[in-house]
Amino acid sequence: MARTEIRLGGLGGQGIIKSAVIIGEAATIHDGKEAVQTASYGPESRGSACKAEVIISDNPVDYPLVLTPHVMVALSNDAFHKYKDDLSEGGIVIIDSDLVKAGKIKAGVQVYEVPAATTAHQVLKNPLVTNVVMLGAFTAISKVVSPEGMRKAIANAFPKYKDLNLRAFDEGMQLGQEAMEKSTQKK
Amino acid sequence: MQKAVLTGEIFTQGDIAAAEGALAAGCRFFAGYPITPATEIAERMAYRLPRIGGRYIQMEDEIASCTAVVGASYSGVKSMTATSGPGVSLMNETIGLAVMTETPMVLVNVMRGGPSTGQPTEASQSDIMQAKWGSHGDYEIIALIPSSVQEMFDLTIKAFNLSEQFRVPTFVLADEIIGHMRERLVIPPEDEIKIVNRKKPTVPPEEYLPFKADADLVPPMATFGEGYHFYATGLTHDERGYPVMDDAAQLALVPRLCDKIRKNVDKITEAELTETEDAEVLVVAYGGEARTAMRAVKDARAKGMKIGLFRPITVWPFPKEQLKIAASNAQHVLVAELNYGQLVGEVERVIRHEIPVHLIPRVCGSPHSPDELMKEIRRRID
Numbered sequence: 135m136a137r138t139e140i141r142l143g144g145l146g147g148q149g150i151i152k153s154a155v156i157i158g159e160a161a162t163i164h165d166g167k168e169a170v171q172t173a174s175y176g177p178e179s180r181g182s183a184c185k186a187e188v189i190i191s192d193n194p195v196d197y198p199l200v201l202t203p204h205v206m207v208a209l210s211n212d213a214f215h216k217y218k219d220d221l222s223e224g225g226i227v228i229i230d231s232d233l234v235k236a237g238k239i240k241a242g243v244q245v246y247e248v249p250a251a252t253t254a255h256q257v258l259k260n261p262l263v264t265n266v267v268m269l270g271a272f273t274a275i276s277k278v279v280s281p282e283g284m285r286k287a288i289a290n291a292f293p294k295y296k297d298l299n300l301r302a303f304d305e306g307m308q309l310g311q312e313a314m315e316k317s318t319q320k321k
Numbered sequence: 322m323q324k325a326v327l328t329g330e331i332f333t334q335g336d337i338a339a340a341e342g343a344l345a346a347g348c349r350f351f352a353g354y355p356i357t358p359a360t361e362i363a364e365r366m367a368y369r370l371p372r373i374g375g376r377y378i379q380m381e382d383e384i385a386s387c388t389a390v391v392g393a394s395y396s397g398v399k400s401m402t403a404t405s406g407p408g409v410s411l412m413n414e415t416i417g418l419a420v421m422t423e424t425p426m427v428l429v430n431v432m433r434g435g436p437s438t439g440q441p442t443e444a445s446q447s448d449i450m451q452a453k454w455g456s457h458g459d460y461e462i463i464a465l466i467p468s469s470v471q472e473m474f475d476l477t478i479k480a481f482n483l484s485e486q487f488r489v490p491t492f493v494l495a496d497e498i499i500g501h502m503r504e505r506l507v508i509p510p511e512d513e514i515k516i517v518n519r520k521k522p523t524v525p526p527e528e529y530l531p532f533k534a535d536a537d538l539v540p541p542m543a544t545f546g547e548g549y550h551f552y553a554t555g556l557t558h559d560e561r562g563y564p565v566m567d568d569a570a571q572l573a574l575v576p577r578l579c580d581k582i583r584k585n586v587d588k589i590t591e592a593e594l595t596e597t598e599d600a601e602v603l604v605v606a607y608g609g610e611a612r613t614a615m616r617a618v619k620d621a622r623a624k625g626m627k628i629g630l631f632r633p634i635t636v637w638p639f640p641k642e643q644l645k646i647a648a649s650n651a652q653h654v655l656v657a658e659l660n661y662g663q664l665v666g667e668v669e670r671v672i673r674h675e676i677p678v679h680l681i682p683r684v685c686g687s688p689h690s691p692d693e694l695m696k697e698i699r700r701r702i703d
Contacts, residue, residue, distance in 0.1 A: 158504075162330075162504070171502065172498070172501065172502045197688075199688070201690060
C-alpha cells in the first residue's frame with residue numbers, strides 16, 4: 135500500500151485524537167503496516183477546533199504530516215469547511231450527518247453521510263461512543279485498515295467499556311455499508 | 322510489580338518512548354514540573370516508577386527538580402528530569418553544578434517555540450545553543466537529537482549510558498513533533514539492551530579521592546553513604562573535592578572536564594548519512610525537520626538530482642568528522658532548522674568557507690513541507 139493520508143476533524147472532547155490513535159494502532163500493531171499519527175489542538179483541549187492525522191504505508195513514513203488527505207472524517211461543520219478543499223483527487227469524506235451539513239465539494243471527491251450521533255444516542259444509549267460509530271463507518275468505507283485490527287485496537291483502548299465500544303464499531307460498519315450502497319444507487 | 326522493560330510492540334508517543342527508554346536504561350528516580358510539550362514524560366514516570374520500585378517526585382519548580390536529580394544521582398540511582406526550554410532556563414544553574422560535580426543525569430528537553438513562554442503547543446528547535454551554553458563557565462555537554470519515536474527510546478538509553486560513562490549531564494533534545502507524534506515502538510528483550518553503569522571505586526575507602534580521574538579522564542564515583550569520604554562542591558576543587566582557589570587547581574580541573582568529552586568525540590558522536598557519497602547538494606537537518614528533508618531528498622533523487630542528507634544524531638559534541646565525509650563532494654551545504662539559525666554556525670565552523678553554507682530557517686510551529694523545503698533549496702543553489 136502506498137502512502138495513505140487520513141485526516142479527522144472536529145471539536146476537542148469528541149474523541150478525534152483517540153480515534154486517530156486507534157486507527158494507527160490497528161494499522162501498525164495489528165495489520166503490520168507502518169503509520170504515524172499526529173494532532174493539533176488549541177490550548178483549551180475541550181471545545182476548540184481539533185485535528186488529528188494518520189498516515190499509513192507499507193514502508194516507513196518519512197514526512198509525518200498530511201499534505202493531501204485521501205480520507206477525511208468530519209465531526210463538525212467547521213472541520214468540514216476548513217479541510218474539504220485539501221482532499222486528493224478520488225478522495226473520500228465521511229461526515230456525521232447529525233453534526234455536519236455537507237456543503238459543496240470539489241469534483242472527484244465522494245461524500246458519505248453517516249448518522250453516527252443519533253445511532254450512538256438511540257441504539258447504543260451512550261452519546262460518548264459517537265466517534266467509535268464513525269470508526270466503524272470509516273473502516274467499512276475506506277478499507278485502509280482491517281475490521282479485525284480495528285476491533286483489537288478498540289478493545290485495547292477501552293478495556294472497561296470494551297463490549298459497548300465493539301457494538302458501536304459494528305453499528306458503524308453497518309452504517310458505512312449502507313452509506314456506500316446509497317452512493318452506488320445515486321450513481 | 323510491573324516490569325521495568327515492557328518488551329514488545331506498542332503504538333505510542335515519543336514522550337512515552339523516552340520514559341520507557343529511561344526505565345529500560347535503569348532510571349529509578351524522576352523529579353520534574355509539568356510543562357507542555359514534555360508533560361507526558363512526567364505523567365508516564367509518575368504512573369510507572371512507583372510500580373517498579375522507583376520514586377517520582379513532582380517538585381515545586383524546575384530549579385528544585387533539577388537539584389533533586391543531582392542529589393538522587395549521588396545516592397547511586399540513575400536519575401532524570403524532563404522539561405521544555407523555559408524549564409531548562411531555570412535548571413541551568415544546577416546543570417552547571419552537575420557539570421562541576423561530574424554528576425550523571427539525563428535531561429529531556431522537548432523543545433517548543435521561544436523566547437520566554439513562546440508557543441507552548443508548537444514545535445521548535447530553538448534550544449540547540451541553550452543546551453550547549455546555557456550555564457556559565459567552560460564546559461562540555463552531550464546532547465542527542467531523536468527523529469522518530471523509536472529513537473526517543475533508543476537515544477534516551479544511549480543518553481543514560483553516555484552520562485554514566487563520562488559523568489556528565491546529557492540532554493535528549495527532542496522537538497514537539499517527535500515528542501507528540503505516535504509511531505510503532507519496538508522494545509527489545511531486557512538482555513539485548515546495552516547498559517553502561519558508572520565506574521565505582523576499586524580502592525579501599527581510606528585511599529579514595531573522589532575527583533582523581535583515571536586515564537580516560539573520568540573519576541570513579543562512590544555512592545553517598547557507602548563509607549567513602551566524598552565531598553562535592555561547585556567551587557573549583559582538588560582531587561579530594563575540597564575547594565582550592567589557585568590557578569593550578571583551576572587548570573587541573575576545567576580542561577579535564579572539557580577534555581573528557583573532547584578527547585572522546587569519536588566514541589560519542591553519531592550521525593546518519595543518506596545518499597551522500599556523490600552528493601553535490603548536501604542538506605543538514607535533524608529531529609522533526611529531518612523527516613521533511615528525507616522525503617525531499619528522496620523525491621529530488623528520483624528526479625536525478627545529486628542530493629544527500631546529513632542528520633546529526635549527536636549534536637553536542639558536534640559530529641564534525643562525519644560531516645566532512647558527507648560534504649566531501651558537495652558544492653552547496655544547506656542547513657534546514659526550526660529556528661532562526663543555530664546549528665548553521667557549527668556547520669560553518671566545520672566547512673570553513675570552502676563551499677557555501679546556506680541557512681534555511683523556519684520560525685513557526687511546524688516543519689517545512691517537502692515541497693516548501695525543495696523550493697528553499699532551489700532558491701539558494703540555482
